[in-house]
Amino acid sequence: MTETVYQVLARKWRPQRFAELAGLEHIARTLQNAIRANRVGHAFLFTGTRGVGKTSAARILAKALNCRRGPAPEPCNQCGNCLAVTAGNAADVIEIDGASNRGVGEIRLLRDNVTYLPQTSPYKIYIIDEVHMLTPEAFNALLKTLEEPPAHIKFIMATTDAHKVPMTILSRCQRFDFGRLTGATIAATLTEIGRREDLTFAAGTVELLAREARGSMRDALSLLDQVRSYAGDMIAVEDLRIALGLIEARHNFGLLEKLVKGDLGGAIFLVDELERAGVDLKKFVEDFLFYLRDVLFLKISGELKKLLGIGADDIARLEPLLAERSLAYWQQLFDLWQTHYIKIKASQSPRLTLESSLVELGMARDLQPLGPLLERLEGHLSQASAFARPANPSVLSSEPRRVREAVAKAEVRKAASAPGRLGAGSWSGERGPRPSSAAPEMPPEPPPFVYDDLSRSSSVSDDAGPTPAAAPSRFIAAPDPVAPPASFRSETVGGGDCSGSAGGKDFGSPQVLNQTVPPANLELQWRDFLVFVAAREARLGALLQRSRREVGAAERLRIKVAPHARLLLDNPGARSDLLALWAEFLGHAECVELELLELKPGGETSGPVRNGGGSRRPLPSKEEIFNDPSIRFISDRFGGRVVEIKARRP
Ligand SMILES: [Zn+2]
Structure with a gap:
């Protein structure tokens, strides 16, 4: 009986042709084109995480160059030269492990050897793995060779840490980044x-x-x-x-569902069940973190499906749950879980810590409903502002709900008459107004999270609540006393009867939407929008950092952009991109407006920039401070309040 040696799958099925490099098509194509055009460089650097195919690609390139029927875009894998490389005993393809041959001696030896011509092939090819492990002296010796390489020499270096390779080496290599595989x-x-x-x-x-x-x-x-x-x-x-010790997708989904539905008891039972089944809870918590990341990606865009580690069945199961909550919610859940993950990972008794984390998450759900928070905010606002306060407190407490209903009604009505929409991504289906036929089928409004958004309130049926005209006028922003600033851009899309708000100078115009959106909702919408932009257009997202939304209407985006984002003011292309994203975010292109103002340097915490303000800026009013997004975020999150306002000495 003959015994065959078991060969591990990774070696047995190592790619032998460029076409077999799954997920690295762009790299294969570039290298093949270089071979076809006879423009192959003399030094390559393949960088990327372990196990993605750097060494395989290096060997394939070596074979393609040294193939008896080549240099060819694909090695034949049949000639003596190809077979010798595959077997690892080619005379002219020298593989060096940088980790164990890192000294200057080895590299000097290499330097002496490069002068000899190859024996059986066109090229003498050095594959140096883990090249970042070389000592500085060895790099210096290598550099000498890289500077003036003989025509028959090729270097292919591979590393997981390109940043540890000296610039002098990097600049003499053609670099290829091997990303993680999807x-x-x-x-x-x-x-x-x-x-x-x-x-x-x-x-x-x-x-x-x-x-x-x-x-x-x-x-x-x-x-x-x-x-x-x-x-x-x-x-x-x-x-x-x-x-x-892998965790089944159904357990992850089970926990997620229980968290979203607020079934704290069920979540604790699940932990018990997992532990009985022998699941490592620390591993489970980590796995769930990656699961939440997938969930978040799925919420951001259906196109990100390709990046996910979850199967089509799981995606189908997740989708209804995803639709129940806003992007901000999922982001928040991911963020919170990350914090708890660190705690649980370090814990001596992971089960106890996990259980207490679940209780905390479950309670957070009850702690932060939107209504009372809005009331608290309103309390602050009315204390600070000069607006009159209604005598009857019950009117006050019912107002936020009524306001949302009024907005929802207006939006549902608008949607019914809006024929076209921008954007086909998952956003357009759930943001802003829904088709009127779908709206009434939504479940009645559950207790919302603090980060719930406007789209949620569109579930309110059309026959409830007061008419928009009866909405409180206290939410109208005070007219900006500023004369139009020097830098000012305003754009609009859509048609119909938006004329009332065109031009960007009618802040308190008699348009229904302008009057009925509470500032807190606008702030939530703004935060959601920032996340949306960052996910779609990272560059625009970065420009919007530290920008500020001025209180206005739900459809209108009036932004003061920070000094570093002046590009937005100057570049019509960037502006129209932003406008298109805004329309897509709202889910329709009607009456959508974008207006950009320049935020003066240092003006972020100050009030409106007054004409001829010059050297002395007035202290911002209490109301302006309460309205500042970062202050509001802190008071939302931690229940804080502004105690004292002090001017900082310049
Ligand atoms: Zn060959």
Whole structure:
């Protein structure tokens, strides 16, 4: 009986051609084009996380260059030169492990050897793995060779830490960044290898392995090796849990659902169930964090599905739950879980810490309903402002709800008459007004979170609440006493009867929407919008940092942009991009307005910039301070209040 040596999957199925480099098509194409055009550089740097295919790509490139039928865009993998590289014993392809040959001696030896011509191939190719491990002296010695390489020499260096490679080396290399592979790419490769190896995967196993591999193909195949030696050729989700300690997607979903629905008891039961089943709770908490990240991505855009580690079935199961909450909610949940994750990870008794975290999260849900918070805010505002306060407190407490209803009614009505919409992403389906046929089918309004947004209130049916005309006038922003500043841009899209608000100078115009949006909702909408922009157009998102939204109407974005974002004022392209995003965010393009003003340097905490203000700025009023987004955020989050206002000496 002959015994065959088991070869691990990662080696057995190592890519041997450019076409087999899954998820690295852009790199393969660039290298192949260089070979076709006979413009192959003499030094390459392949950088990226472990197990994504850097060494495989280096060997394929070496074979393509030294193939007896080449240099060719693909190696033949049949000639002596190709086979020798695959077997790792090619005379002219020298692989050096930078981690164990890091001294100047080794590199000097290399330097002496480069002068000899290759034996059987066109090129002598050095593949230096983990090149960042070389000592500074070794880098210096290498640099000499890189500066004046003989024509028959090629260097391919690979590293996980490009930032540790000296600039002098980097600048002499063609650099290729190997990003992490997506879950979908890894899952597809696992499926293909499973097919060739006659493995049977139960539903969900491939996705679970792909997620656990976190972007590394080698890790994915090692995990598959491991589970295969436990389970054989039929692999079930249960095997992954037992052999690798992986957590099934249904447990993650179960916990998420319980958190969203506020089922604290159910969540605690689930933890008990997991622990009985032998799940490592620290691992579970970490896994859930990655799950929440996927959920967040899914909420941001359906197009991000490709980046997720969860399968199509899970996505379908998640979607109704996702629609129940705003992006800000998911962001907040992710953020909170991250904080708890750190605590639980460090805990001696993870179960206790996890349980207390769940209780905290469950209570946070009850602590921050929007209504009372708005009332508190209103309390602050009315104490500070000169506006009259109604005598009857019950009128006051019912107002925020009425205001939202009024807005919702106006929006639903507008939507019914709006024929076209901008944007086909997941946003347009849930933001702003819904088609009137869908609106009444929404469930009645549950207790909202503090970060709930306007879209939520569109669930209110059309026959409730007062008419918009009866909405309180206290929410009208005081007319800005400023004369139009020097830098001022205003743009509008949509048509119809928006004329009342065109031109950007009618802050308190008699338009329904202008009157009925409470400032707190606008602030929430603004924060959601910032997250939205950052996710879509990182550059615009960065420009909007430290910008401020002026209180106005829900449809109108009146922003004071910080000095670093003057580009927005000067560049019509950037402005129209922003306007398009704003329309997409609202879910319609009607009566959508964008108006940009320049925030004077240092004016962020001051009141409106007055004409001829010059050297002395007046102290901001209490109301302006309460309205400042950062102050409001802090008081929302921690229930703080402004005690004293002091001017900072210049
Ligand atoms: Zn060949």
